[in-house]
Amino acid sequence: MGQLLTVNKLTGGYQRSRPVLHDISFSVNSHEIVGLIGLNGAGKSTTIKHILGLMEPHGGEVRLSGKTWAEGKDDYRRGLAYIPEMPLLYEEMTLWEHLELTAMAYGLEETVFKGRADELLKEFRMGKMVKWFPSHFSKGMRQKVMIMCALLIHPSLYVADEPFVGLDPIGIKSFLDRMVEMKRNGCGILMSTHILATAEKYCDRFVLLHNGQVLLQGTLKELQAQANMHGADLDEIYVEMTKEDQ
C-alpha cells in the first residue's frame, strides 16, 4: 500500500492574506477509498483544487506519486482523473467526441480507447446517445459523461467531488461498483460527499474538514474513538463534531 497522494501541511486559498485552508495533512494510498467530508464552505472544493494543481499552495505541498505539480505538470496531470460536482461539458461536442477527446488528451491508444468506450457506454446505458449534444442531456446524463471520461483513462488517482448528485440509482451503483473495482486494481480514490450513509459503506477512511482544518481523520472505528462516541455512525459523529462551535 504505497502512498499515492500526500497532502502535507497544506495552507492555501485565493488570497494570501486570507487563507481558507490551514495546515491540512492527509494521504490517500493505493487500494483505498478516502471520504472527504465537511459542511458547505468547510474547504472541500478548495482542497480539491489544490490537489488538481489548479491552485498553488501558500505553504506545504501536495505530492502525487512522490512528485509535486510544479515538478512536472503533464506527468502529474496524467496521474489523476477528476469528476467535478457540476458536469463540465463542451456544449458543441457530442458524447462520443467527449470520450474521444479525453482519450486523445491522455494519450490512449486508439484501439484501447474504442474498447473501453464501448464497454462504458453499455454499462452506463448511454450507447444510444453517442451522437447527442449535451443540451439534450439531463443533469444525471451529464454527470455520467464526466464519470465515463474519468473511467476511460485509468489514472492512479480519482478525485470525485459530489459524484452522486443527479445520478439515478442504477448510475450510482455502476459508479460505486467501478470505484470498488478500480480500488482492487490498485487505484486510490478521494471522494467528497454529503451522502454519509453511502460514504460509510464504501470508504475505508475519512477526513473530516471543518473551517479549513482537519477535525478528525481515520477509519470509522478511529473516528468513534477520537470523538468518544463508540458505536455511533458517521452521521452522528458528523453532526456532533460540527455542532460544537455554535
Next chain:
Amino acid sequence: MMIDEKKLWSRRKRGYWEMAIKYLKLIGNSGFLFTIYLLFVFGSYYYGQFLEWLPQTFPTTLFFTVIFTWLITRGRVRTFAKPGDLFFLTPCEGKLKNYFRSALRYSWMMETMWIALVMLVLSPLFFDRIHPSGSLVFSIIFLLSGLKLWNLAAGFEEQRLQEKNRYILHTFIRLGLTGVSVFALFSLQSVWFILGLALALILFYAGYFYRLSKLHSLKWERLVEIEDSTVMTFYRVANSFTDVPALKSKVRPRHLLSPLYRFVSYKKEHVYRYLFSRAFVRSSDYFGIYMRLTLLAILFLSVVQIDWGRWLLVVLFSYMTALQIETLKHHYATSKMVDLYPVSEGYKLKSHQFWILVLGSIQSLVFSVGLLIMYSPMDGLFGLGLTLIVYVYHSFIRLPKRYMV
C-alpha cells in the same frame, strides 16, 4: 410603502442602456464600424450615379409614403415592463401615470431619431425629385415626428383592447390615417390642408383613443410582450457581431462541414485542433462571421472598379476574418477540464495557427476564383497572394504575440 415611479423609470432605463452600451461597444470593436464607414464612402460615391440612373418615372412620392408610413405606424411605446410587474405593479396601476408618460416621451425621442436618420439618408433623392429646399426637409421631419407622437399615444391606448382582432383592426386604422397624412406631406399639400389634417387627428385622439384609457385597463401581458420583442430584436442584431448570452445561440451540428474534421487525426498533439474545429464549426458564430465576411468581400469586390481599391479590400477583409478566428483562443478559457489535460500549452498555439492557415487558404481560393471570374487571371493571382500574405503574417507574427500575453 409607495413605489416611486420616477425612480423606477430612470432605474429601468439606466439598466437597459448599461446593457445596451456594453453590446454597442462590442459591436463597435468588431470591425462593424469600419464596414459602415466603407459603405458610407462607397455609398456616397455611387449615390449620385444611382440617382442619375434612376428613371424619371420612378414614383418617388409613393416610395417616401410607403417607407415613412411603415416607419411611423410600426413600433410601440417601450415601457421596460418586466414579467414580475404582472404581480408587483398591477396593484398600483392607477398611480403610474407619470411612469407611462416618461415611457411615451422616451419612445418618441428614440423614434424621432430614427425617422430623422432615414430622412437624412434619403434626402439626396428628396432634393433631386421632390423639392430642392433644405428647410422643407426639416419641416417635414418635424411634422413626421409629430405624427409619430400621435401614433405612439394612440397605439398605447389601443393595447388596452383585450380582443386580438380589435387590436389589429385599430392598428390598421392607424396605418390608413398615417398613410394619408404622410402622402399629404410628401405630395407637398398646402399648409392649410396639413393643419386641418393635424386638427382632425388630434380630435380623433381626444374623442376616441383617450376614451379607451377610461374604459379599459392596461394589458400588462401585452406590455411585457412588446418589451420582450423589442429587447429580442436588439439581441438578435447584437448577436450577429458578438455573443449574446441571453440568446445562448444554439449549437448547430452543421454536418455539411464535417469534412473539416478530417484534418484532425487521432493523436495526442491534436487535442486543441479537435477542440478548435468543433468550436469553429458548431458553436456561436465563428463560422457565420467567416461566411459573412467572405461573401461581403466578394460583394464589395464586384462593385469596386479601381485596382488598388480591390487590393485594399482583399487585405482588409482577410485581416478582419483572421481577427475573428483569433478569438477562438478564448473559447475554452473558462473550461476547467481543458486545464486538467496533460497536454502542453505549446500545442494550443500550433493548432490555432493550423486552423487560421487552413481557413485562410480556403478564403484566398474563394477570393481568387471570384476575382478571376469577375476581372482577370492576374487579378485572381494577386488576390490569392495578398490573402495568403495576410494569413501568414497573422498566424506567424501576430498570433504568437497574443499567446505571450
